[in-house]
Amino acid sequence: MIKFLAILIMAFTGHLSFGQSRYNPSELFPALPLLPPGNEYRTATGEPGPAYWQNQSDYVIDVSLDDKQNLIKGTATITYTNNSPEALSSLWLQLEQNVYRKDSKGILTGLFLYKDPDKQVADGGFEIESIKLAGNNAADITYHTYDTRMELKLSEPLKSGQKLTFSIQYRYHFPVNYKNADFQVNRTDLMPSKNGGIYAVAQWYPRMCVLDDVEGWNTLPYLGNGEFYLDFGNFNVNITLPSSYIVEASGDLLNPEEVLTPAQLKRWQSAKESSEPVFIRSAKEVTKASSRPVAPMCTWKFKMDNTRDFAWTASKSFIWEALSFNLNNGKRVMGCSLYPVESQKRNSWMRSSEYIKFTLQHFSEKWFTYPFNKAVNVASNLDGMEYPGMVFCSARDTGNMYWAVVNHELGHTWFPMTVGSNERKYAWMDEGFNLFIDNIATRAFNKGEFIGYAEIDVPVTNLFADTLRPILSRPDAMPGNQVYTVEYQKVAYLLTLLRNHILGPDRFDNAFRRYIRDWAYKHPTPWDFFRSINSSAGEDLTWFWKSMFLENFKLDQSIAKVDNSTKNRPLITIENMEKAAMPLIVEITYASGSKEQRTFPVEIWEYTHSYTFAANKKDAISKVVIDPKQVYPDINKVNNVYELKK
Template identity: 40%
Template sequence: MDIYKLTKLLGGCLLLLLATNIQAQSTSADSSKYDHQDIFGPVTWPITGSEVRSANGAPGSKYWQNRADYEIHATLNELAKDTTISGEVIVSYTNNSPDQLDYLWMQLDQNLFKPDSRGAATTPVTGDRFDVKGFSRGGYHIHSVSVTYKGQTYNVEPVITDARMQVRLKTPMGAKGDKIQVKINYDFSIPFYGADRMGRKKFKQGYVYEIAQWYPRMCVYDDIEGWNTLPYMGLGEFYCDYGDYDYTITAPANMIVVGSGDLLNGDQTLTATQQSRLAQARTSDKTVMIVKPEEVGKTATRPGKGTLNWHFKMQNSRDVAWAASTAFIWDAAKVELPSGRKAIAMSAYPVESSGNDRWSRSTEYLKNSIEIYSKEYFEYPWTSAVNVSGVALGMEYPGIIFCLSDMQNARLWNDVTHEIGHNWFPMIVGSNERKYMWQDEGFNTFINQYSTKMFNHGEYDDSTERAAPGLAKSMQRMHDPLMTAPESMNLNDYGFYYTKTNLGLNMLRNVVLGPKRFDYAFNEYIKHWALKHPTPYDFFRSMNDAAGEDLNWFFKPWFFTTWRLDQAVESVTFEQGKGSLITLVNKEKMAMPVDMKITTANGKTELMHLPVNIWQRGGTWTLRYPSNSEITSIELDPDKQLPDEDRVNNSWRK
């Protein structure tokens, strides 16, 4: 063969090889769903920086929120055919907004249990966890509504729509600090299963009544929505203004009543022995019995007959709840707060729940959780907390939580530390649960993992568990993004409010920012919005500003879409004296930094971190790895911190 023909043939082969290589790369690029403009294109959040909400994610110089103070007198009536709550609530409402108000909106959450409620109408025929079916006596009976404004009192015929009540004012309420009072007389029947939030359950020594959503309360009027009037339908929880609560519960004298806030009249409702034990508990790190198992139901353990009035107060809270029973064992212990303040943790439970592998450790769990969260995030602002065993699987209110009666060991710990963790999200950081469930459930799930690591040298911690791989599989079936309101979220998806949010915060902390930058920014967010009303956009801005990083490339897909992640090693080539060329592909729509574990033929292993910015211009990235020895293997995300949906292509071997 002459040189011309050889050259022509070799040239043709070279062109063929080049074309094949280009076609392979093109095919790889074409198969990718990634578009860098979707991730790194401009993002403008709907709330711009203003004097009310600053561009740095903190409250502005003219931030305002309205205030609702409550005085409540309620009676627990155990009747032959039913048990009811009858009461009177006086709401003293302060309008700090710049707007005049022609009417007020109030929440009537018990109306969820009316047979014709929206919540009952939208419950699947197969039922669900909340199982809102309604019952014939369910819902509020509003007997009277009156308004007192500028010294004048008049009656109002309220306009009730499902679980909301509009109070139309004769004279508009003024702005910037004007005050008004609304008085309501009402009653309702206690449901047996109150949508997993409250209700009643019978035990050997009597019913345990867990009472929540038990008084008409104000809707929030804010600078974002005006009046927030989304109805209570079961899954979506609550959004409430802060204020002081002064409430009295009249109950049969043979019952113990525990509630949010501080009991003011223990001298009238407790025996001298119980008062002495309670005083001892306030100084004890170990649990002290207030009512012992053998004392439950005994006449000597109660100071009177007929009925007793239990008087509680709680300051600067967004809600209160309580529980009552003839069946309560009651114990307590001291809570040591970082500032030196003392608080008290308590538990109330029937004999069926007692035992060292059960509720006899509840107060220990509660005390330690409060101390951990207070040290790590924000000091618990109140002076008492109580855990109640009853019908609710797990539910939270300021200063009181409800956990299912048959829980034990790790399951009880996890429920206690989760429910009391809600006192940080959303009871302290007061987000709108009815619209943004991930801001309370997800943030709370995130802090729970740290309390579990710290409690009793990690007694219930499973450090080997990796959430990311499992979540990657379930994310393939996810229908709705996290920003979806709870009542619109697919019922198979609402668990993502917990798990996906938690994983997202872990990735920001451990992969994107590092613990020091993340922890500082996260705590700045908590500090700025404690006892206030942040939106998701305040959180996004706060994290960006305090961490010094534009994280919108992460917030947009993680919270607003159901996009997935798939990083892959495309190819590795070795050039003698120059090192190796590694080509990576981002095959799905999400982007994340790349962590690589690289092993070379000489036995050297190295971890390499590439920032998310490698994907700013496209879905393929080639880098040179300087080594005189060939690469024998590469593994992406070796610690399995990312929800990569195809982990097979994360590995490359020579």
Template identity: 35%
Template sequence: MLGPSVFKKLLLASCVLALPAVTSVALADPVEQTKGRFEDKFRQLEGEEWPTPTDYRNAAGEPGYRYWQQKVDYRIKASLNEATRTLTATQTVTYKNNSPDTLRYLWLMLDQNNYKRDSIAQLTDTVSSSKEISVGEVRRVKRMQVWEGGFNDLKVTAADGSALAFTLNDTLMRIDLAQPLKSGESLTFTVSWSVPLPETKVVGGRSGYECFTKPGEDGNCIFLGAQWFPRLAVYSDYEGWHNKAFIGSGEFTLEFGDYEVELTVPADHIVSATGELLNPGEVLTAAQQKRYIEARTASSPVYVVTPDEAAAAEKSKATGTKTWKFRADNVRDFAFGSSRKFIWDAMGVKNADPAHPTVMAMSFFPKEARPLWDAYSTKSIAHTLNVYGKFAFAYPYPTAQSVNGPVGGMEYPMITFNGPRPVKDKKTGELTYTERAKYGLIGVVIHEIGHIWFPMTVNSDERQWTWMDEGINSFLQFQAEKEWDKDYPTRRGEPKSMVEYMLSENQVPIMTNSESIPQFGNNAYGKPAAALTILRETVLGREKFDFAFKEYSRRWQFKRPTPYDFFRTMEEASGTDLDWFWRGWFYSTDHVDIELADVKKARLNTRDPVVEKAWEKVQDDAQPDSLTAARNTGKTVVETDPATVDYYNTDDKWEPTVKEKKKYADLQKDIDPDLKEALAVKDNFYNFTFRNKGGLVMPVILKMDYTDGTSETVRIPAEVWRYNPAQVTWQHATLKTLKQAVIDPLWETADADVSNNAFPRKIDEQRFEVREGEDGPNRMKDDELVVTPDSLKTQPKKADKK
């Protein structure tokens, strides 16, 4: 087993590759040589950037025979105070130490503490050098002067009721144990606390509340609870305690466990939460319960809580409270949404998991989200369950939920928060939605529900390697969007969408810690999604990729993979060496720009002087006269004076000599059979020179168009660059005559400059927009201007009037 410190040193070594390259060459260290500077882009990562396999994680990329992970169970009772917008709660935690180590303390995550004024997140928040500030930024500054978030009234007690000492460290809490917790033992303790919910649209965040208090609105609120309880930090075989503070970007890796949660909320609230509702008879009307049962077998969404029922609740605002009880098994987190504004629709989706043959796809949304949410939210959930189930594994839980509120998009086990809504027409006052809003909702629901696979089930470390959940999920979202509508306006997944970012000086390698990524969307979402598309479509092909990806998903379902487990599994299951691909796409800032620099055509020399002389004459005739020869139209001396003509002037240089004919005749008498066969070959030999200008080695997809109207495409593996990653010449023989050649004709490799992909070069066709009116002011016509060379360089000056 590698200790955490050794692992971190290996990771640090790989970060040397994270420095942006000044040129397109040599981001990785070249192999040492006595002379020259050969860069081996195919050298193996094993034992270099990657940690050594262990009994916990083997060399094939799967959990080893001694793999372990901790288990944490929670029993939580919480109350929502709508007036103060505060949660008060108590939880009993049972921690099972499955590690081989003895633990003397436990680390818990208090992520809401990033709203504390003295938190790392708040004190290190930076702004741009712009001279402007938005209204939203001003509102946040003023709110943070009077409001402070974070956990309050913390108290920790052991099972016997005695107090347990604890220490706060920014967004982390260390509990010191009265007795060491040995391997295989369990510990139960209780934590109580309160936490004010943030107004999300003012101070930001992944949870909080939104109140509809503008003129003409109903005055009610939507509450979204996430990161709302102290959660056990991860203790793993490769990192030990995962105790990196939450600064704002790196999301939440957690331990699996079973949850029993009671949420006490205003009596007229409807609650959506992780897990299954245990007491529908206590919180739903008889009609709502009946509609919920009907929804399980419905072919389209059925209202469980109707728009009319939600509208009545908005107006009446009942007093008192109700307690909603939920249970969720083998999940890594718990979140909820609560509001009297919620309309609730649902439908059952057939599922391949025998434990959950029907999954309840459900959406919760206010009237402000209609008619967009009625039409698309729950159906988008159902579509996601089908597509992701095909690519990875059957959905492993009984419910999948989409909740509308102030959070644009966030995921938790069995529940997601999604933001898009229609807009009110300024003339009619009706709620209508744009095409952008429609696809925005479908896309975000697919993405966030998809996260229930990655990382809510395949439990990667989001705080360290964001791309493992966001990038992989964006890749699968791309697949689901294209299966929704072939013309779906996808944002991420197409390789060509990453060209601009991969040319950026502000780019860092994908294998960069989440808190250190300047362009989060491009780096953690877009580039890995494009890379996986290329891996599936271009490098491996769909059959090999899909088999390997499904194997990775199966191996690490309900377990905690690292990037190296993903890399190794994809190689091992596909039977393909991909170290060059990981190095280029995940460890470097190289980009793809492969130029078709030259094409040369050759035929074999037949040694027959008649044939070869005729070929030479054709080549000579094809050469144009020089400009001087073309202009010299007068008679020459040889043409006007016959006495100057001798043997050399009368000899036909294109006619084979007697000596040449005899030499060829002698060759035919005793010719080697292999040579005779070779000389009879009539093929054209085309030598294609490929130049790697971007530094990132890739397969070369070469399309050849012939004069007979046919075409041929050859997919040359990336190993063509193994001897020289900068420039190679590749040969193709054919009886056909080449008219034109182009590389990457479908732009499938994210090639940054397609203008150098064709030979001969193609003319880039464009359109100029014609400006209406004059091109601009004519200063010479303006008698108010004193026109001088200096005045043309500066602001115009008024002339003195006489």
């Protein structure tokens, strides 16, 4: 009798209160394509087309460092190859050091703010001494400077297929932020240390702007958040400075016998074959004059091919260690770490070699083989900044954060140093993609010893706050407090969601590897990425790209009704209350105590905001839970649970 009454009490239609749905299926499942049509340059399948082109910029740079005045003086000889189908009457270059001028757009817009606005500081930026054509006709080239951009006016158009070589003689004083961190943003820096300052030398030469088939000349000013978009080319760099300095750089060192002591040369050669770290200069030797050549000056010569940029470092204070290891294809790579004695800690820079080796081997095997012959990790004032073959990481980080920053900065080798996206417009294709692969690497490293960026992670629901800008926003138009949340965390979260719960790891990984392979050393746009994944996975993911990347749509799946009154199987109605859609997972508990889990594809939302389905058993339902493991980013968990009131 008691059991019979209980069944009678449970056998009723359960109605839940809910508001009006904001969901519009036609926004996510349009008949017309969301993405622009493919063309001969960029195909509809997300690959470079048969007529795809990009220009090449090759550099020969002779530069010197005056450490008394903190003055960089150089001559950059640039050979520019016009592979575009059109003749060019002008060339455009980037002059990022000009952001340190008092009237720069970066300072006036507030991104390169002085921390103390009343402080009087020296005006910075490039001083261009001359620009001349190379060769016998070494005539001057007319140029105009506009903030961080420079236009060269050509006397004759540079025709398709032609090359032009010209030299720029320039100088600049190192930015003032090395003294008291006067600027809020610093990507080129001088850090004090006990045994001498550490120069992080980046954005240090005039660099060609990219001319592409999408936007023509990419001449957005350098303001701060938007980083870099660069041609690929070959570099030969000669760096002259007092011989008391140790120098490392992006490329391969060509003249070790001229810049190292005999003892250091033997160690350097040994490190190229050693799987264990070799100290080319140890902590005990840092203050010894014998650890450097006796000549007053040294010229360090480096070479790097098929790369988009070049950076270098110099300091009297460096401990220098190196090792070598094989990658997945048998290629042997050298890993170098340079840091001051203050950073020689067991939970910090003493593990640099270990982190370099793991990161390069893991990413090479998982995604795409590391493209350079060397990876250099430098302790600096910078929280973390990446360049081809060289990264600057914080000299002060320890433990989890030190692992995270080294892994992340080296991860930028793949995005954007290999896959050369436009960071100035699409930072998420650089930072977010990188954080996504970093998170996979972190779980794999040393049985999960570290947990990534947990110190600054936020709950998933915070990634969909109303105030956030869409992912597809220009970086410099992104509020500073949203940059990490949107461009890093949200993108990494969404790619993980797509990988683990929508496509599956094997399917996604194959598509992601295909995208990297197709666009290595090229310039993809967001449309190329979306089309590439769609094509490789065989799925139209318009609903995903639209709601999650182009818009800041939210997900709210709600239990609208549980009907136990039917004579057959109970009916359950789920509604999409917000503008995003995702697949549906529902866990059902019957009055008998048994459970079942039902999974439905995203296509159930193609024409309606409401979906009704029948349970598998002719048994009253006591509980329904949407997404019990919280796989999807539902912002309102309150309406995800129905329980029968007895």
